[in-house]
Amino acid sequence: MSHRVTDELGEKEMDITTISSSFHHSENLPYVHKVGVPPKKDLLKEFTTTLKETFLPDDPLRPFKDQPRSKKLVIGLQTIFPILEWGRNYNLSKFKGDLVAGLTIASLCIPQDIGYASLANLPSHYGLYSSFVPPLVYAVMGSSRDIAIGPVAVVSLLLGTLLRNEIDPTNNIDDYLRLAFTATFFAGITQFTLGFFRLGFLIEFLSHAAIVGFMAGAAITIALQQLKGLLGIKNFTKKTDIVSVMRSVWSTVHHGWNWQTMFIGISFLAFLLFAKYIGKKNKKLFWVTAIAPLISVIISTFFVYITHAENQGVQIVQHIQKGINPSSLDQIYFSGRYLVKGFKIGVVAGMIALTEAVAIGRTFAAMKDYQLDGNKEMVALGTMNIVGSMTSCYIATGSFSRSAVNFMAGCNTAVSNIVMSCVVLLTLELITPLFKYTPNAILASIIISAVIGLVDIDAMILIWKIDKFDFIACMGAFFGVVFASVEIGLLIAVSISFAKILFQVTRPRTAILGKLPRTTVYRNIQQYPDATKVPGVLIVRVDSAIYFSNSNYIKERILRWLTDEEELLKENKQPRIQYLIVEMSPVTDIDTSGIHALEELYKSLQKRDVQLVLANPGQVVMDKLHASKFATLIGEDKIFLTVGDAILTCAPKMEET
Structure with a gap:
């Protein structure tokens, strides 16, 4: 040789x-x-350098160096409220894009919010409340130009499941609401703390593969839960696993299904899926996907009203409270036995909401080629939920479906969130009585069509090709959610993510x-x-x-x-x-x-x-x-x-x- x-x-x-x-x-x-x-x-210098590189890699104090005191004050305010920086260059041309985008996502968010509130076991108007105040706060403090704020399906389901484990919303709605506001408050505190102390790297411990599996499992679970509204079943299981849900569905097949409800639900579900297909095939027709849910609500509500289908067993919304958000500061548990429970639920739900929002913000920032400060985003999201908890809102975060529509509608700044919030305000003040005859089947159809996109088959196939251990994490989270519960699936996702880290390190x-x-x-x-x-x-x-x-x-x-x-x-x-x-x-x-x-x-x-x-x-x-x-x-x-x-x-x- x-x-x-x-x-x-x-x-x-x-x-x-x-x-x-x-x-x-x-x-x-x-x-x-x-x-x-x-x-x-020097030992002290080495230690401080290490801390700075770990927690302050982007040197947030750099803009303040060599600046007069008055300029430092302005920079400080712009850092906390980015709207003061980009607002100086705002013009009518940008507002036109934001107006169209805001009106478009408002048409999507109103029917979604009513449905998502039911996932959290809350009255419908709390979903609308959560798309009024939080977007206004985020528009002032957030740094993403494209993210659309409001309730989302996965967090709503997770929050509803965790809250119901502590309090039955049917028998004790007052304490349930108080615990929901308490959890929202501590979710905001968690998000704000992570951003303020620049600990955002902690959310990276939940791997992409685990998130894909968790989201897909949650989407399947949410869709199964909507069979109650889609089929008109009155007595439905409170469990979320697929076995319990399917047993509940098939046990009522001969005496619990309502054919009028099924006709309404399945017909409009087909319409919504067709609208989504059109929007996906032709990006210029994105507005078809966005406006389809509101059109479905209007047509179905009118149909039920003129036929009085509610007398034939078609379940309707019945009543959505009119008016803007009342204060809920005095309803948050700051002491007592529910304080710790609210804290635990808030931390878990807040972390999931934060993970989803940061991922969405980074995705669209990369598409438009601008930088997004993750820590500032966490502070903005945290402040938004803290304020929201005091104004009768539950946990809000970035919605992928709405953010995608916002992006394709040509939004330029966070003003689109302000426009959406104003439309929700008008809805709360003027239109909510018109939703009285809205059938629950329509809300179920809207939720099912919205969560289908969370099942990312292509991502799962890619994960399988790239890393088999990642695929195990993905499937573990998926099956944990589908066959056990949302919290079990989340626990499996976190456990497998940590196991992978330990395996690679050891x-x-x-x-x-x-x-x-x-x-x-x-x-x-x-x-x-x-x-x-x-x-x-x-x-x-x-x-x-x-x-x-x-x-x-x-x-x-x-x-x-x-x-x-x-x-x-x-x-x-x-x-x-x-x-x-x-x-x-x-x-x-x-x-x-x-x-x-x-x-x-x-x-x-x-x-x-x-x-x-x-x-x-x-x-x-x-x-x-x-x-x-x-x-x-x-x-x-x-x-x-x-x-x-x-x-x-x-x-x-x-x-x-």
Whole structure:
């Protein structure tokens, strides 16, 4: 087997024996770069730098530097209220786009809000309340131009499920409402705290795959819950799992279904799905999808009114309270046994609402190529829900369906939310009595058509192709929601996400490297089959930081590589391993346990008469190797800039032996 390397300029090749002789017989020895030792840092400065990089990577104080006091005040106000910044350049042209977008999403949100309130087991007008005050607050404090604020299906279902586990809304609606406002208050506090202390990275622990599965499972659960309204069933299970729901549906097939209700519900569901299909096929017809729910409500309400279908068993909304949001500050539990329960429910629902809103905001910000400050968004969303809890609202967040319509309608700023809020205000003041004869079947159809889009089959297929462990997380969350409950599915999603993190941290990848032909590049021999091993040398790469959680595994894995390689060489009667080179460029950090593991590895190699060599440790790692005296233990001459440099040095020494 021929083993060749190139010189530094890559202009000519030479085999290892030639390199060896050049070391002994030539005055022009190949130049080997030495790894630089970083200067010692001041402990306090290093600590503050680490904290700043972790919590303040974008340096929020930068705009205030070298500014007069009056200018700092203006910048501070603009930071808290972004509307003061972009509002200076607002004009009639932008307002035209925002007006059209606001009217469009208002036509979509009004029927949706009435239906989503039922998912939260709340009277219908609370859904409209939640699309009046929160969007106004967000428009002043939010930084996204495209996100549309209001109740959403998944959070409504989650909130309704968690609240109903504590209080029965049928028998005790007053305490149920108070607990809902309390949960909304603490959801806002949670969101505000995460943003204010710049802890937004915590929501990243729920993986994309788990969110896809959770959303799909929640969509199926929500759709199943709507069978009650779609089929006209009066006695329906309070459980959300698919087994209980289907048992409840089939047990009433002969005496509980209402054919008039089914006709209304299925007919308009087909109409809504057809409208959605048209909007998807032709982006210019997005308004068809947006206005279809309101048209369905108007037509079905008129049909029920003139035929008095309610007398034939068709269930109707009956009454939606007229007027704007009353104060609910005095109804929030700040003490008593429901305080802790409200806090727990608020934290869970607030985190899910936050995850959905930030994901939506980032999606549309990327499409329009502008930056979105996640921490500012959290502060805005938190403030919005805190104020909402005091004005008879339940948890509001960014809605994907409404935000998509808002985007396609040509919104330019958050003024579209203000327009939508004004339309909802007019609805509350003038139109709510007209919804009296709206059939529940229409609301069920609207909700089903809205949540179907949450089942993202393409994303699931892509997850399967990319990462099987991610797919397990996705399916675990999905089946947990569908076959157990929303909270169980959420728990499974979080658990699997953490399990994946722990698995990747405790069992990092390692690889044996070989030299690519006609280069001095060393790569994974499994990824590059033509890469060849260097005789007498085992090159191992560690693809992770070395911490207490994985240090023993890495040490044992390297020793297993070495044992397997020695057995293979012995069988083939080839020269034994004399050098173990550990390529450390992917090792971003190392702790005390990692240093201790390297020391144990060094001692084990000494017993086998194998030299330990390190290649390309980073600044942080190199600093700790020197601080721990490990660099002195193995020898400064055993640490190289590249694997190629290490081979150039080791090769002549192997020739001597």
